[in-house]
Amino acid sequence: MxxxxxxxxxxxxxxxxxxxxxxxxxxxxxxDTMVNLVQALAESYMEKxxxxxxxxxxxxxxxxxxxxxxxxxxxxxxxxxxxxKEVFQxxxxxxxxxxxxxxxxxxxxxxxxxxxxxxLTVEEVxxxxxxxxxxxxxxxxxxKPITLYGRQPNSGTYDFMKDVVIKGDYSKxxxxxxxxxxxxxxxxxxxxxxxxxxxxxxRDAGNEISPVEIARKKxxxxxxxxxxxxxxxxxxxxxxxxxxxxxKKQINKNKEVKNFLxxxxxxxxxxxxxxxxxxxxxxxxxxxxxxxGLGF
Amino acid sequence: MKKINxxxxxxxxxxxxxxxxGFFVILALSGIFLLVLKTALQALKNIPIxxxxxxxxxxxxxYTKPTYGMLSMIMGTFIITFFALLFAIPxxxxxxxxISEIASHKFxxxxxxxxxxxxxxxxxxxxxxxxxxxxxxLAKIFNLNTGLNALNGSILVSIIALPTIISISxxxxxxxxxxxxxxxxALGATKFQTLxxxxxxxxxxxxxxxxxxxxxxxxxxxMTVLMAAGCAASIPKSIFDPVRPMTATIAIELGEVAFNTDxxxxxxxxxxxxxxxxxxxxxxxxxxxxxxxxxxx
Numbered sequence: 001m002x003x004x005x006x007x008x009x010x011x012x013x014x015x016x017x018x019x020x021x022x023x024x025x026x027x028x029x030x031x032d033t034m035v036n037l038v039q040a041l042a043e044s045y046m047e048k049x050x051x052x053x054x055x056x057x058x059x060x061x062x063x064x065x066x067x068x069x070x071x072x073x074x075x076x077x078x079x080x081x082x083x084x085k086e087v088f089q090x091x092x093x094x095x096x097x098x099x100x101x102x103x104x105x106x107x108x109x110x111x112x113x114x115x116x117x118x119x120l121t122v123e124e125v126x127x128x129x130x131x132x133x134x135x136x137x138x139x140x141x142x143x144k145p146i147t148l149y150g151r152q153p154n155s156g157t158y159d160f161m162k163d164v165v166i167k168g169d170y171s172k173x174x175x176x177x178x179x180x181x182x183x184x185x186x187x188x189x190x191x192x193x194x195x196x197x198x199x200x201x202x203r204d205a206g207n208e209i210s211p212v213e214i215a216r217k218k219x220x221x222x223x224x225x226x227x228x229x230x231x232x233x234x235x236x237x238x239x240x241x242x243x244x245x246x247x248k249k250q251i252n253k254n255k256e257v258k259n260f261l262x263x264x265x266x267x268x269x270x271x272x273x274x275x276x277x278x279x280x281x282x283x284x285x286x287x288x289x290x291x292x293g294l295g296f
Numbered sequence: 297m298k299k300i301n302x303x304x305x306x307x308x309x310x311x312x313x314x315x316x317x318g319f320f321v322i323l324a325l326s327g328i329f330l331l332v333l334k335t336a337l338q339a340l341k342n343i344p345i346x347x348x349x350x351x352x353x354x355x356x357x358x359y360t361k362p363t364y365g366m367l368s369m370i371m372g373t374f375i376i377t378f379f380a381l382l383f384a385i386p387x388x389x390x391x392x393x394x395i396s397e398i399a400s401h402k403f404x405x406x407x408x409x410x411x412x413x414x415x416x417x418x419x420x421x422x423x424x425x426x427x428x429x430x431x432x433x434l435a436k437i438f439n440l441n442t443g444l445n446a447l448n449g450s451i452l453v454s455i456i457a458l459p460t461i462i463s464i465s466x467x468x469x470x471x472x473x474x475x476x477x478x479x480x481x482a483l484g485a486t487k488f489q490t491l492x493x494x495x496x497x498x499x500x501x502x503x504x505x506x507x508x509x510x511x512x513x514x515x516x517x518x519m520t521v522l523m524a525a526g527c528a529a530s531i532p533k534s535i536f537d538p539v540r541p542m543t544a545t546i547a548i549e550l551g552e553v554a555f556n557t558d559x560x561x562x563x564x565x566x567x568x569x570x571x572x573x574x575x576x577x578x579x580x581x582x583x584x585x586x587x588x589x590x591x592x593x
Contacts, residue, residue, distance in 0.1 A: 062552025089554055147441045152527070153357050154552035162359055169359045172368075172530035175444055175538050176548070178523050182427060189432040190442040 026054045026256045030064020030077030031156050032179050033198035034242050037103065037276045038077055038264075044272055045263050054260065058179070061156025068245055069093055074257050076245040079105065079156035079198070080163075096248040101241035101289050102264050104232070104279040106199040106225035107160065108211040110183075112191045117141040119213045119222045122165060122237050128194060129161065131171025136192060148174040149183045149195035160240055161196055184209055198242075199225050203277030214238060232282045241285045242278065251294070262296045265289065329571065336568040339364075339561030348565055354529055354545060356559040364562050366569065368531045372446070372539030373570075375532055376521055379450035380457060380514045385507050387454075388461030392503070395462070396469040397491055415459035419519040422452045426524025438536065446532055446539045449525030453517045457510035464509060468502020468588075469495060501588035508581035512574050518543040542570045 028038055035058035042054040056077075059067075064076035069090045082090075082099050090097040109125050111117060117139055120128075127133045128146060137143045148171055151158040157180075162170060177183045183195040187209045195209075202211055202225070213222035216237045223236040230236045244261065251258050263269050270280040281289055343364050351365025391411070395404055430451065431443030472495050480490040496503070526538020527548075546563055553560045 060552055066552055066554065085554060145441070152548045154548060159357075162357075167359070169355060172353060173528055173538075175442070176527040176529075176540070178527075178548075182523070185427055186431070186442060186444060189435060192441045 024053075024256065026052070026075070026260060027073040028054060028056045028075045028077060028244075029059060029067050029073040030245075031061040031079040031242070032058040032151075033079045033105065033155075033157055033200070034077040034103075037200060037242070037273065037278055038244075040272050040276050041264050041269055042260075044268070045260060048263075049259075052256070060152070060154030061159070062154040065245060068097070068247070069095065071095075074246070074250065074254065075260070078243045078245055079240065080159045081243065082245055090247075097245055098248040098251070098292065099243045099245045100261060100265075100292060100294070101281060101285045102244050102261075103242045103270075103273040104281060104285055105240055105242050106231045106236050106279070107157065107165075107238040107240060108197055108199050108202055108225040109214060109238070110187060110195050110197055110202070110205075110209045110211050112187050112189075112193060113207060113210045114191050115141065115210075117212065118210075119215070121215045121218055121220075123217065125214070125238075126166045126168075129166045129170055129174065130168050131173060144192040147190055147193040149177055149186050149190075149193055150174045151180070151183070151196075152176045152178060157196065157198065164240075165238060198278070199231075200277035202226065228279060231279050234283060241281075241288070261294070265294075265296060332564055332567050332571060335561055335564040339558060339565050342558050343562060348562075348569075352531055356549070356553075356562060362559070364558075364565075366542070366566060368529055369540055369542050369545055369566070370569070371532060372525070373515060373541040373543070373573075375446050375535070375539055376449050376453060376525060376541055377511060377514050379447065379535060380454040381507070381511055383451060384454035384457040384461055384510055384514075388458050388507070388510065389465055389503060391458075391462045392465035392469060392506075393491065393496075396466045397487075397495070411459050411462050414455060417455070419456065419517060420523070422455065423520040423523030426452045426520065431524065440536055442526075444524060444526040444538060445536045446525055447535045449521040449539065449541075450535070452520045452524055453514045456517055456520065457513050460513055461506045461510040464506030465499070465503045468499035468506065471502065472498045501584045505581040505585040505588070508577055508584070512577045512581070515570070515574055515577070516543060518547050522547055542566050546570075 028042065035056060039056045042056050046052055046054060061076075061078040061080055064073065065078055065082060065086050067073045068076040069086065071093070078099070082097055087097055109120060115136070117136060120139060124133065124139050128139070129148060129150070131148075133139060133146070135143060135145055150161065150170060153159075153176070158176075162168075175186070177186065177195075180197045180201050183197055184201060184205050187193045187195050197205075197209075199211075202209070211225050213224050214237050215222040221235075223230040225231060225236055225238075227236070231239055244264070246257055246261070251261070264273075265281070273280050347364050348366050350367065351363060352367045353363050353365045354369055356362045356364060395407060395411075399407065426448050427444065431448055434443035434445075434448055435441065436443075476494050476498060477490055480494045485493070521539075521541050522544035525541070525544070527540045527544055528538035529540050530537065532539045546566055549559070550563050553563060
């Protein structure tokens with residue numbers, strides 16, 4: 001009798017352990033711009049393979065990269081390239097970081113729909129965010145002071161704007177918003193506001209905010225971030241890749257990581273990317289991915 | 297043979313257990329303080345303390361040269377605190393007087409849990425309310441571009457401080473001995489006179505310490521101000537300017553900062569300053585409360 005109980009107990013324990021093992025969760029963390037996109041990819045993946053569990057959370061690209069360095073997640077979402085400093089830290093922790101572009105994002109400069117300014121150059125956007133242009137009348141709008149909305153320093157989009165568009169420091173007057181949707185929320189009511197959001201967010205925001213057309217320089221043609229062709233062939237000036245950063249060693253060791261990446265880069269995955277309002281890999285970013293030699 | 301006194305042993309064991317829990321709290325507090333202090337001191341190796349205390353701008357991720365000035369965020373914290381107290385103290389004390397002196401017993405039982413419920417609103421919900429409802433509303437009233445400013449943050453955190461101020465003040469009013477009141481009535485004073493001249497002055501130290509504890513809550517509040525107060529590192533010139541208090545700076549930046557860099561250590565300096573400020577305020581509140589409890593005996 002006693003032996004029987006013990007045996008059944010051991011069996012239940014084993015069953016429990018195997019359940020736990022098969023339920024191993026893949027943790028994805030990082031960029032707020034990408035959180036909805038990767039969530040959608042994960043949901044579709046889990047629908048296809050119901051035994052898999054993937055959790056996706058935001059917090060900003062910097063947060064995601066910091067947590068993969070500290071081995072608190074399996075994949076980091078990042079809307080900017082990994083910094084040399086971060087690569088160095090990862091290597092110190094025994095990781096071999098690999099950044100894989102999974103989608104293209106056009107960074108849209110957005111304003112309230114009632115703002116008559118519909119066109120800006122990259123230089124003007126930079127000067128506005130640096131605080132050098134303070135009034136809408138300087139860029140052909142009404143005589144109204146500009147309210148700046150931006151992201152917080154843990155955001156990859158914040159870094160991208162600073163390094164690529166402003167090429168200097170943000171104005172001290174910029175209101176730092178906690179996530180893209182808060183920028184959208186603020187611009188809905190602020191006629192004199194300006195903000196920047198990943199193009200995916202324009203899909204949900206509808207007519208409540210509107211993107212401005214952007215030209216490289218004064219006198220050149222203005223392009224719309226919502227035009228697929230112009231973004232993919234690089235006409236729209238503020239485009240960037242959305243990356244996922246993984247530990248290279250994990251790709252071969254951890255089948256889950258590899259399979260999910262494979263799914264994201266497959267035709268099905270790239271279709272979801274488009275459905276979510278971003279753009280599929282093409283041009284130089286597709287080349288960049290192919291050069292990584294992932295085999296998928 | 298001597299009989300063992302089990303009661304005494306039980307007493308000793310219990311005494312020891314209580315001592316242990318009290319000791320644990322002290323250990324936790326001093327542990328946290330030492331950690332913050334130790335890490336903060338690392339920052340002072342590379343960044344002069346004068347930079348923290350006398351420079352205005354905080355921009356550790358600058359494109360050109362990182363700066364670690366704390367003045368603008370200290371000003372942010374003080375502006376939020378000042379205006380939040382301006383709203384919370386009159387409303388808080390008035391509510392306490394209403395509950396303890398004017399409301400019927402039945403109504404008192406009804407309203408007290410509701411006030412305590414105020415403390416249960418998650419600060420992130422208040423922050424969201426600030427962005428979506430209060431912000432646009434303030435913008436409309438004051439004809440501003442946006443309502444995300446120090447005023448918005450102050451109003452919201454005053455809501456957070458209210459339950460503390462109300463319950464401690466109400467408690468203080470209730471503790472005023474009945475004999476004081478009776479003596480006042482016996483001398484022919486009206487209810488209002490008794491309240492104003494006898495009860496409130498007698499309860500004053502309790503009310504003040506309630507306000508100070510509320511102030512501690514306001515200074516430490518993070519999420520609400522981070523979301524609703526605009527969060528810009530500029531120097532606020534009016535209540536309609538955006539501010540980024542110390543708590544918000546730590547919350548935003550500590551999540552992404554690379555470990556063991558100057559920026560990381562500098563955030564602990566901000567934490568240390570915040571710790572010292574709240575510690576002093578709580579200490580003063582405790583001292584006042586202690587004095588008042590002991591003068592009654």
